[in-house]
Amino acid sequence: LSENNAKPIWHPMAHPAEMRASPPRVIMQGEGAMVTDIDGRTVLDAVGGLWNVNLGYSCDPIKQAIARQLDALPYYSGFRGTSTGPSIELAYELAQWFEPEGMVRSFFTSGGSDSVETALRLARQYWKIRGQADRTKFLALKKGYHGTHFGGASVNGNANFRRNYEPLMPGVFHTPAPWTYRNPFDETDPAKLAALCARAIEEEIAFQGADTIAAFIMEPILGAGGVIVPHEGFMPLVRDICDRHEILLIADEVVTGFGRTGAWSGSRLTGVKPDFMTIAKAITSGYFPLGATLISAKVAEVFEADKTSFGAIGHGYTYSGHPVGCAAGLAALAETKRLALNENAAARGAELATALEALKTKHAAVGDVRGKGLMAALEIVADRATKRPVDKKTMARIADAAYDAGVMLRVSGNMIILSPPLIVTAKDIATIAEGLDAGLAAAG
Numbered sequence: 233l234s235e236n237n238a239k240p241i242w243h244p245m246a247h248p249a250e251m252r253a254s255p256p257r258v259i260m261q262g263e264g265a266m267v268t269d270i271d272g273r274t275v276l277d278a279v280g281g282l283w284n285v286n287l288g289y290s291c292d293p294i295k296q297a298i299a300r301q302l303d304a305l306p307y308y309s310g311f312r313g314t315s316t317g318p319s320i321e322l323a324y325e326l327a328q329w330f331e332p333e334g335m336v337r338s339f340f341t342s343g344g345s346d347s348v349e350t351a352l353r354l355a356r357q358y359w360k361i362r363g364q365a366d367r368t369k370f371l372a373l374k375k376g377y378h379g380t381h382f383g384g385a386s387v388n389g390n391a392n393f394r395r396n397y398e399p400l401m402p403g404v405f406h407t408p409a410p411w412t413y414r415n416p417f418d419e420t421d422p423a424k425l426a427a428l429c430a431r432a433i434e435e436e437i438a439f440q441g442a443d444t445i446a447a448f449i450m451e452p453i454l455g456a457g458g459v460i461v462p463h464e465g466f467m468p469l470v471r472d473i474c475d476r477h478e479i480l481l482i483a484d485e486v487v488t489g490f491g492r493t494g495a496w497s498g499s500r501l502t503g504v505k506p507d508f509m510t511i512a513k514a515i516t517s518g519y520f521p522l523g524a525t526l527i528s529a530k531v532a533e534v535f536e537a538d539k540t541s542f543g544a545i546g547h548g549y550t551y552s553g554h555p556v557g558c559a560a561g562l563a564a565l566a567e568t569k570r571l572a573l574n575e576n577a578a579a580r581g582a583e584l585a586t587a588l589e590a591l592k593t594k595h596a597a598v599g600d601v602r603g604k605g606l607m608a609a610l611e612i613v614a615d616r617a618t619k620r621p622v623d624k625k626t627m628a629r630i631a632d633a634a635y636d637a638g639v640m641l642r643v644s645g646n647m648i649i650l651s652p653p654l655i656v657t658a659k660d661i662a663t664i665a666e667g668l669d670a671g672l673a674a675a676g
């Protein structure tokens with residue numbers, strides 16, 4: 233086993249030739265927020281797995297819950313009206329957890345892409361049941377990321393995830409993201425930009441015809457697109473627009489759910505009640521693949537009163553409500569609550585923000601820093617005035633130097649994206665800052 237014989241793996245989101253040119257790091261062990269590679273090097277995982285390992289790599293209660301459930305019942309289908317104990321318990325727990333957002337039902341899935349697909353399909357079915365079968369279109373934000381299934385890829389607002397898979401689902405339209413660093417309006421004031429982006433949505437709705445649109449999907453804070461944090465007024469503006477035009481609002485909370493932003497959801501940061509929420513990732517802290525599409529009372533009532541199609545009869549996954557996943561989820565949520573990880577994300581996030589501002593002052597290559605709680609991004613530019621992004625090689629140098637200094641970073645385009653486990657300490661934040669400092673020094 234070595235880096236060089238990882239060849240039979242076709243890595244997600246990577247071209248095979250690229251992986252051959254630069255062999256992957258092989259991670260063998262994890263403890264707390266640290267991971268150890270095949271050469272025995274231990275580094276702080278500032279990626280948190282992939283935004284998901286909020287409780288770190290050695291959470292005994294989750295491991296024990298998984299072991300207990302494997303003994304009792306490793307699997308039973310959630311199809312045809314059967315359920316398992318953990319899936320029922322977790323659905324109650326999620327309804328409680330997201331009561332402020334108005335969520336009452338959980339449709340379980342195997343991950344984020346499945347959750348998005350479920351929300352898109354149920355949104356269409358909702359309008360069919362209500363006798364408005366022409367409401368089939370979707371609106372979304374440029375730079376948004378919603379997974380890799382055909383529906384999710386279609387609502388994705390980043391060309392990289394779309395262009396090799398055309399034609400995607402027809403009837404999807406994108407409007408500008410409220411991204412202060414780069415936007416078509418050249419507007420840097422967050423509140424003014426939010427208003428301009430809301431107006432662009434209104435214009436698109438007028439152009440399409442509101443009665444052709446099923447739903448608007450957005451991440452409350454755009455994650456993979458580069459941690460774009462809208463002004464707090466933006467999501468309420470979107471909710472208001474959707475209400476006036478009777479368009480459903482899907483909040484994709486796959487990254488923002490369960491405390492990463494400092495609140496239990498991104499929607500809760502602004503008091504918005506969406507019609508659907510998609511969750512995954514941190515629901516089990518990465519210990520088991522699981523996701524859910526959460527459904528509001530407004531939507532559930534329409535399905536439950538329906539006499540013709542009996543709810544989501546045409547949609548479901550073999551692993552919907554997997555009992556081991558749900559047991560892992562129950563244990564992860566109990567630990568997340570016990571440790572008040574939302575509060576730690578807010579406190580450590582404030583320290584991280586201060587450290588990132590200092591790095592921006594020190595390194596001219598840092599064009600912008602932004603974030604909320606423990607999700608943050610740095611934009612690396614060749615020239616601050618023109619905001620011209622640095623090349624791939626520079627980004628690889630930054631990541632390698634940071635790794636040598638003891639910190640695993642994620643680079644995406646010209647951005648460094650940070651999403652460490654939510655259990656990190658103040659000392660861990662200092663370590664991340666040191667790793668970034670070493671990385672940026674290597675940017676040249």
Ligand code: PMP
Nearest residue numbers: 343344345377378379484486487
């Ligand atoms: N939605 C968002 C907002 C995401 O960030 C992701 C994954 N990064 C997904 C959906 C897809 O989730 P998964 O990779 O678990 O399918």
